[in-house]
């Protein structure tokens with residue numbers, strides 16, 4: 001079993017980084033914000049200002065872990081082992097994002113993890129038997145499943161699982177345990 005762990009919104013606190021950069025309050029405590037993916041729209045950030053932020057390597061390099069990011073990472077690590085675990089992220093066509101995201105990995109996990117970091121727009125290219133994606137974007141999970149992989153949508157306030165109260169860490173552990181048993185039974 002190979003686990004592909006999404007960075008932004010799962011391990012890396014993108015939303016907190018945006019709030020800090022633009023000096024805005026965290027928007028997802030408001031009921032009307034639940035399930036809304038575009039944080040820039042919620043915060044009323046102008047497109048050109050948002051682009052400027054995202055094209056800055058420093059923005060990506062200085063993002064912090066999500067509250068449960070290290071626990072999710074450790075749960076996957078414990079289940080799959082280092083050799084079967086990869087980080088996956090969409091650099092969205094900008095070299096500064098490649099650079100900043102690579103810097104984040106080196107700074108937070110060590111340079112060896114750079115060899116385990118996949119930067120690709122279409123994550124479903126990696127889908128297939130024995131491949132598992134853990135991601136916070138509904139469409140990434142849907143596409144990965146449609147292409148023959150296993151996938152778990154992490155419940156976050158900005159996706160369609162926003163009303164699920166269960167801890168994301170517990171859901172990851174239960175999901176991976178379920179897959180491990182399924183593989184063992186074959």
Ligand SMILES: [Mg+2]
Pocket residue numbers: 006007008009010135136137
């Ligand atoms: Mg993500």
